[in-house]
Amino acid sequence: MTEPTISSRRAGMDRYGFASAAPRPEGLADILERVLDKGIIIAGDIRVNLLDIELLTVKIRLLVVSVDKAMEMGIDWWTRDPMLSGDEQELADENRKLRERIKELESDSG
Template identity: 80%
Template sequence: MSEPTISSRRGAFDRYGSTSPASRPDGLADILERVLDKGIIIAGDIRVNLLDIELLTIKIRLLIVSVDKAMEMGIDWWRHDPMLSTDAQALADENRKLRERVEELERDGE
């Protein structure tokens, strides 16, 4: 009768003693890749009422996706945010100058 051998391969058993690869959980990178590829939406409302009078309502909407997936969905607010985009900053500066010029022309016309 031969003695049982112990595998020197690390991670051969999961915490339940199973060696089945199907029961092995995915790594964090795999899970993150799936989440960013498909997306997750978390939505919730918090309401505070006192005697049927609504005092406070907080609406929470969270969307977690990759930039590519967001653009597929038509979400691209970061392109127009002056704090995140140099092109948007230039546009904001141009708009400010145009408003100042319009105000100047309106004052001169009075």
């Protein structure tokens, strides 16, 4: 039986895991899911409709746990995605990579 990844056994002041300097395990997706979609949502003076941001509404949900981890795992397709990296890289190249990846995944689960 696995223990939940808790810091709650520590009480009081540090209930959100700040007793130690250890990096928190939460993945980027978990954080974004909360800081973007949830919380008190009221209009600020600076108005940016997050729903207009393609990265946030569509792509982020597909991104890997964290950028670092993704890089470690060799997943870096977004760095070639002009929408995500700001670089004008050819989509064809990315498509080819994705097709290769799909083939790989298909043969994996074959």
